[in-house]
Amino acid sequence: MARFKHYVYNQQTMVVINYLEQLQLGTFEFALHYLISEKLDLSAFHKPYKNDAEGRPAYDPAILLKIILFAYSKGITSSREIQWCCETNIIFKALSCDSVPHFTTIAHFVSSQSQAIATLFEQVLLVCDEQGLLGHELFAIDGCKMRSNAAKAWSGTFKELEQKRQKLKRLISYHLTEHQKKDSWESEEELDRAIRQVKTILTLDKAANKIDKFLKHNEPRLGKGKRSNEVKSNITDNQSAKMTTSKGTIQGYNGVASVDKKHQIIIDAQAFGEGQEHHTLQPVLETIQERYKRLGISKNLYEEG
Known part of the structure; x- marks a missing residue:
């Protein structure tokens, strides 16, 4: 019977590794590392940092960008999972030089550096144009619906929100009346019941005040159809909208991406608080034209293409 050398995949080994050698020429991770380290201007990412004289050193934005963009290319969007990859995956270790940013650091970087x-996206687009990767002839536009961090329960027209506020006030009044009926407690159970009732009143009062504040400081949202009927607002995130998907109704955004036909390079990506996509076509096309003109790629894209 044949004999083979013993091997075990589930083992830990101390290995001497040169991180740069893990980024093989011709791979996406090599291109990502080279562009961010050598070609792209990251000065815009440095402005928020104020620790030159005091405070501890921060993670270099170049490191954070490399691991985040590489994670996105693999379909990984969770900050916790990106942190885990930095702990266990050799390519992530190579891109981060074996540093492991906490998931809160990664999440804050993404949410606070949108501009x-x-x-940076436009710099990459210029590089793609210089390399002849953009055809400028045909764009494909498509969207997908994404959940937002807002509850559907806080959605409604102004009339519906007013009805909800009145309902909360009635509930508050009811609990107050019940609480006042029992101004003395004969047992510990009655005392606990009274405490729970007070907590319920405070929770309802907070919700009613939240609706009241929203109605005072906001105007009804109008749809973009011919009749411009009122659409549901959302107290938590009023730019998001209720949308119907194949998996049910969500509170979220319609993410619309545009790609150049030649090499499927993304040239624009926006999020709209509208379920219907036909209203998004014009602003997307206008944004692409304005970007190409500002970057010097094309003075009038739709006439030249």
Whole structure:
């Protein structure tokens, strides 16, 4: 019977590794590392940092960008999972030079640097144009619906929200009346019941005040159809909208991406608080034209293409 050398995959080994050698020429991770380290201007990411004289050193934005963009290319969007990859995956270790940013650091970087990330996107687009990767002849536009961090329960027209506020006030009044009926407690159980009732009143009062504040400081949202009927607002995130998907109704955004036909390079990506996509076509096309003109790629894209 044949004999083979013994091997075990589930083992830990101390290995001497040169991180740069793990980024093989011709791979996406090599291109990502080279562009961010050598070609792209990251000065916009440096502005928020104020630790030159005091405070501890921060993670270099170049490191964070490399691991985040590489994770996105693999379909990984969770900050916790990106942190885990930095702990266990050799390519992530190579891109981060074996540093492991906490998931809160990664999440804060993504959420707080939106303008700088948009500027970086345009720099990458210029590189793609210089390399002849853009055809400028045909764009494909498509969207997908994404959940937002907002509850559907806080959605409604102004009339519906007013009805909800009145209902909360009636509930508050009811609990107050019940609480006042029992101004003395004969047992510990009655005392616990009274405490729970007070907590319920405070919770309802907080919800009613939240609706009241929203109605005072906001105007009804109008749809973009011919009749411009009122659409549901959302107290938590009023830019999002209720949308019907194949998996049910969600509170979220319609993410619309545009790609150039030649090499499927993304040239624009936006999020709209509208379920219907036909209203998004014009602003997307206008944004692409304005971007191409500002970057010097094309003065009038739709006439030249």
